[in-house]
Amino acid sequence: MSGHHISSAKFLWGIGTALFILTFITVAVTWINIPDPWNVVVAIFIAVVKATIVALFFMNLWWDSQFNVMLLITSVVFFLLLVGITLLDTLYRSDPIPSF
Numbered sequence: 001m002s003g004h005h006i007s008s009a010k011f012l013w014g015i016g017t018a019l020f021i022l023t024f025i026t027v028a029v030t031w032i033n034i035p036d037p038w039n040v041v042v043a044i045f046i047a048v049v050k051a052t053i054v055a056l057f058f059m060n061l062w063w064d065s066q067f068n069v070m071l072l073i074t075s076v077v078f079f080l081l082l083v084g085i086t087l088l089d090t091l092y093r094s095d096p097i098p099s100f
Contacts, residue, residue: 005063015057022050 026046029039056062061069 005060007057007060011057015053019050019053022046022053026050 029043
């Protein structure tokens with residue numbers, strides 16, 4: 001353990017406000033006329049930024065040892081690898097019920 005870190009209330013309110021603003025931006029992306037695949041890409045990018053902020057500051061990974069950050073990154077990469085391998089299989093599946 002690298003010791004305890006106590007964040008100030010002002011800092012936590014700032015992070016909470018940033019997350020709140022990013023949530024409104026995510027909702028605003030649905031109302032803006034962005035071409036079809038890119039609106040999802042932008043929304044997922046904002047969600048990844050919000051998840052990174054939560055992991056770094058609310059889970060205290062910013063002030064924790066680098067080993068815990070490495071474990072988080074390794075688990076996310078492993079999860080993306082498993083999902084990616086599963087999605088590769090969907091390109092070669094046949095329809096279980098042929099269309100009429």
